Structure formats: C-alpha cells, structure tokens
C-alpha cells in the first residue's frame with residue numbers, strides 16, 4: 001500500500017486537510033517525520049489558536065516550508081474513497097462549502113448521552129408486608145424469576161412503575177442490569193420467508209437480481225398503498241445479506257416507525273441498526289464503528305445515514321421516496337433521495353426508490369427508461385383500494401365554526417356503530433391558524449417572521465410555526481384592550497377535536513400531530529395503540545398520513561382537500577395529490593374495505609378528479625405536460641438564491657446587485673429579485689432570485705461563475721443557494 005504520503009523531501013512531506021467547518025478548501029499542513037498519513041485519515045490539526053479535527057483529502061505539494069504541522073493521526077476509521085467522493089460530489093452539486101458537507105460524514109454523535117445499561121427487576125425476596133392489588137399483579141407478572149425491564153413489567157401488570165419501585169424498596173424485587181443488546185446482530189435472510197403473491201414474487205426476484213449483479217441501477221418500486229412494498233424490498237435486503245454485503249434503508253420518519261422495526265425483526269430475526277437523532281450518542285458511535293468494520297449489515301435510518309462509512313454497501317433503499325422531508329433545508333441543502341442515487345453510483349450498487357406516489361421527477365425518469373420501473377398495482381390479499389368520494393361543501397355546508405359536513409358525520413356515525421376506526425385528516429397543527437380581535441381587527445403576528453401566530457389551546461399559547469416563537473394567549477386584545485374579543489379563525493386539529501367531542505361524545509378519540517405532548521416516544525406508543533384499535537376516531541395531520549398500517553381503519557375523512565391547492569407553488573398539485581392519496585390509502589388495509597370522503601369547495605379541480613377516478617396516470621400525465629411546458633424540473637433545472645439581511649434595505653440592495661451581474665446566457669432565465677415566500681424569517685429579511693435553466697445547461701457551473709462575479713456580501717448580508725428547491 002503505497003499511497004502513504006510520508007516520503008516527501010527530507011522531512012515528512014505535506015498533506016491537504018479538509019476541516020469540517022464552513023470552509024470550501026482543504027488547507028496544507030506539514031507532516032511530522034515518522035507519521036504515516038494517507039488520504040482519508042482523520043487527523044488533529046492546528047487552526048488559528050485552536051486545534052480541530054480534519055481529514056487528509058489529498059497529498060500536498062511536498063514542500064513543508066513554514067506550514068503548521070499535523071498534530072496527530074486520530075484512532076478513527078479513515079474516510080474511504082467512496083465517502084470522500086460523495087462529499088466532493090454533494091459539495092459540487094449543492095454549492096455548499098466542502099467542509100460543511102464533510103461535517104455530515106464526520107459527525108461525531110454527541111457524547112453527552114451516555115448509553116446507560118438499562119435496568120431490569122427480578123423476583124428475589126419475600127412478598128411485601130403490605131399487599132395491594134397492584135402489587136399482587138406486579139408480582140404475578142414477574143413470576144418465574146425472569147429478569148424483565150421495569151417499564152415492560154409495569155405494562156404487563158397494568159401498574160405504574162412507582163408500584164415496581166415500591167416492591168424494590170420492600171426487597172421483593174431486586175434490580176439488575178439487563179444484558180446489553182447487540183448493536184449489529186447478524187440478520188438471518190431465511191428467518192421467516194414470506195409467501196409472496198405472484199406479482200410480489202416477480203418484483204422481489206427482479207430486485208434480488210439487481211443486488212446479485214452488483215452494478216449500478218436505479219429502480220422505481222411503485223406500488224399502491226398496502227401492496228407490500230416493504231415485504232418485497234426485504235427480498236433485496238435478504239439477498240444482500242446472503243452475499244454478506246451491507247444495505248441501508250432510508251425512511252422519512254424513522255423515529256416513529258415502531259411497526260417497521262417489528263416487521264424487520266419478524267422477517268430477519270433481529271432488529272436493524274438504527275440511525276436517527278433519537279438514538280443515544282453512545283449507541284450511534286458503536287453502530288458507526290460496526291458499519292465501518294462491515295459488521296452491521298442492515299442500517300435503517302434518517303437521511304444522514306447516507307453519509308455513514310459503509311465498508312461494503314451493496315444496496316440502498318429509499319422508502320417513500322417522494323417525501324419532502326428528504327430535503328434538508330438548513331445548512332447543506334441536499335435531497336437525500338438524489339444523493340442516494342449518487343452514492344449508489346459511486347458504490348456501483350443498485351438503489352430502490354419505493355413509493356405509492358412517486359415524485360414527478362422519478363416517475364419521468366422511469367417512463368423514459370432511465371430507471372427500471374417495477375410495479376405492484378394491487379393491494380396484497382385481494383384487498384381493494386378505498387373508494388373515494390367528494391363532499392361538495394357548497395351544498396353540504398357545516399354551521400359557522402364547524403367543519404364536519406353532514407355526510408361525513410353520518411359516515412363516522414356508521415363507522416362507530418360498526419366498531420370500525422375513522423381518521424379525520426387536517427393538515428393544520430394547533431387550534432386555529434389565525435387569531436383576531438373581533439372589535440378592532442388586530443391579528444397576532446410573529447415578532448420575528450412574516451407569519452401569523454397559531455393558537456395552541458393545549459399549550460395555552462400562540463406559536464410561530466416557522467421560528468418557534470411562543471407567547472401567552474392574552475385575555476384581552478393588546479391593541480384595543482377589549483376583553484373577551486379574541487376569536488379563532490379557521491380550524492386546526494385541536495379545534496376539530498372539540499367538534500368531534502361534541503358530535504361523538506361516546507367515541508374514544510385522539511389528536512396526533514408533531515405537537516403531541518411527551519415527544520416521539522409517546523407518539524410512537526399512541527400510533528401503536530391506534531393500530532391495535534384502542535381509538536375510534538383519530539384526528540391527525542400529515543404525520544398519520546405516512547406509511548402507517550392501521551388494520552381497523554375503514555374511513556378517512558379529509559376535512560379540507562383544497563388546502564395546499566390554492567398556494568402559488570407549482571408543486572402544490574403534486575404535493576396535494578401525494579398527501580391525499582397517501583392519507584386515503586390508510587383506509588381499508590385490514591380485512592374490511594375502506595372508503596374516503598374528501599370535503600372540498602371545488603369538486604371539479606383536476607387533482608381531485610384524478611384522485612377520485614382512481615387513475616393516477618391521468619394525474620401524472622397532466623402534471624408532466626404542465627411541467628414540460630413551463631420548463632420546470634425534471635425538464636429544466638431550478639435553483640433559488642435567498643439573500644437575507646437584518647434590514648430590508650440591505651437584503652434588497654444586495655439582491656439587486658446580484659441580479660445586475662447575472663449575465664444569463666441563452667437557456668438561462670433569472671427571475672426576481674422578489675420577496676421570498678416568507679419575507680421575514682427569524683428576524684431576517686429575505687429576498688429571492690430564481691434561476692431556471694434548460695436541462696442541458698450546467699446549472700452549478702453557471703451559479704459558481706455568477707457568485708464569483710457578484711459583489712461579496714457585506715455586513716449582515718448572507719446568500720444561500722438552494723439547488724432543486726422544493727417550493728418555489
């Protein structure tokens with residue numbers, strides 16, 4: 001292995017070190033004699049008055065001169081060439097500083113969350129002097145002397161953990177550490193082989209073939225909700241396991257998907273390596289090491305799992321590939337689905353994009369033969385897709401301050417009668433999107449953003465959904481001081497919950513949104529409880545629309561199908577189509593058929609008509625034609641430039657200066673500057689320029705040259721580039 005770089009003249013030579021900070025270039029350092037360094041090695045280097053970690057990016061020119069010296073080589077797995085190439089590529093594509101991209105790959109999980117061994121209890125001593133029914137249940141549940149986790153025991157015995165603690169104090173139970181769960185137990189590809197349907201088998205075999213070929217290929221796995229996409233892509237994972245190669249499964253809401261983990265375990269006998277921010281730092285560190293050694297064969301994770309140091313990556317799966325959550329909006333603005341395609345190419349491995357409602361980009365690529373198009377057109381087990389109907393709100397109009405039409409109410413009542421579950425979908429968190437004073441018209445605006453504050457009754461607060469600003473909801477209008485004059489305008493899920501409680505007082509209902517008190521862990525449990533049929537009516541935001549399997553759910557009511565269609569964003573139609581098809585797809589996944597009712601003021605809207613017709617081709621064809629005519633992605637390329645500053649004047653001046661030197665050649669259009677959709681965000685004024693180019697134009701090269709020509713931002717001015725913006 002002679003890419004060692006210590007053979008420079010006389011001393012130890014030099015290396016170019018990339019530092020994981022917002023810097024675009026690598027810096028030259030001298031290598032002390034006796035130190036052997038190769039590209040990818042993680043090193044400690046001086047930077048100004050401090051020291052920092054960095055990665056040897058390439059060999060230096062050799063002349064050490066008066067360069068600062070590398071302090072030490074760190075005992076960490078080196079970044080292999082594939083990962084370095086990915087960093088280079090992502091930086092090139094997104095125009096982010098290379099150091100910022102490196103930070104994604106080098107991210108050390110925070111070590112402030114040590115992995116404490118979990119404690120269990122075991123029946124050890126005599127029964128307590130004072131016996132209560134709860135204590136008796138706990139003791140009965142622990143019979144047999146097994147070591148069992150405290151909360152698991154509490155749950156099994158239906159007692160609080162305080163009861164268990166009291167039995168520990170009484171000496172009835174003793175406490176012992178539970179055996180540590182292996183970080184990377186080897187999955188068994190043949191643990192529980194499913195009986196696939198004919199269609200599923202054909203697609204599963206095709207995917208396994210791709211894995212065996214060990215070459216680059218993008219496959220779109222398009223299957224209606226409930227068709228068994230997970231079951232089928234598990235076949236590809238199984239094949240990779242047989243070959244001893246690694247797989248990564250990216251998921252948009254991995255922290256919430258207890259069901260997925262259970263299914264994985266049922267299929268492969270062990271849990272996958274889990275990578276997301278709710279996993280403790282210590283655990284992630286161990287997993288990272290196991291991945292680098294090639295021991296962790298399957299990783300399921302959030303988008304950042306794409307930057308892990310796989311030793312031998314043989315398969316990438318992007319589940320729900322259409323999800324907007326794959327786009328990182330802050331810092332390095334990358335789209336994990338697109339970068340998954342890049343990584344798979346670098347690794348020479350297949351990538352599977354799975355969805356019931358693929359993004360238009362992916363769909364077009366599949367239709368034009370660039371991607372392999374695999375389809376599961378039917379639900380598994382002969383189940384039917386739900387029937388969809390529209391409720392014309394102009395004719396069936398709820399009373400003022402109410403949101404449920406009489407048709408929807410009747411349908412929910414019938415469902416309650418039949419002991420089946422209903423889902424009421426409203427993609428609006430909180431109680432009401434707007435609060436205003438009935439007397440003087442005062443509206444509550446965020447002090448930091450150009451946005452209205454959203455009333456959150458459960459929290460008794462007004463909240464900004466953009467910056468998180470929170471204030472107490474006052475009792476009187478702050479402008480005219482009229483007491484009791486504040487009124488809520490429009491519905492949020494909390495308000496809908498009030499209506500449900502009055503309308504169906506006997507029903508067990510729950511509101512599920514990302515505001516759920518108790519955080520991710522509680523939310524995960526409640527989602528399981530819904531799946532187990534513990535609630536009759538679920539009121540939820542898009543959080544419940546995604547991927548979940550609720551077998552008893554037979555009715556989905558969409559409160560406002562027009563929401564989203566009215567925005568000026570050209571992606572509005574696609575997004576609305578996707579979310580409505582996903583959420584209505586929650587109905588009828590169990591034994592009984594499902595149906596969905598969509599309330600609308602505009603029943604003739606093409607998106608709604610396409611949905612009801614049950615023919616997605618109709619929607620995709622119309623949308624593809626519209627995009628093509630407008631030169632929008634995937635038929636053209638698009639980037640946004642956001643110029644922000646502490647004052648409107650500064651932002652505007654710089655945005656205009658940028659526009660003046662755009663020098664757009666043929667095939668490039670620069671639009672703006674105009675106020676960004678959120679003109680003020682977190683106290684910063686924002687202007688936006690949009691660049692649209694023909695497909696054959698190298699957008700990145702054009703942007704780079706432009707920014708180089710442009711005046712440097714001064715004072716508080718910042719320019720952020722967003723290639724492939726998700727809203728525009």
Ligand code: ADP
Nearest residue numbers: 194195196197224225226227228229230231380
């Ligand atoms: P999708 O991801 O396409 O919505 P899933 O993979 O979640 O579909 O499958 C839907 C349901 O059908 C799940 O409960 C799954 O366990 C079940 N299912 C699908 N295929 C099979 C099969 N071949 N054998 C048994 N159950 C299956």
Ligand code: ZN
Nearest residue numbers: 446449464467
């Ligand atoms: Zn705000």
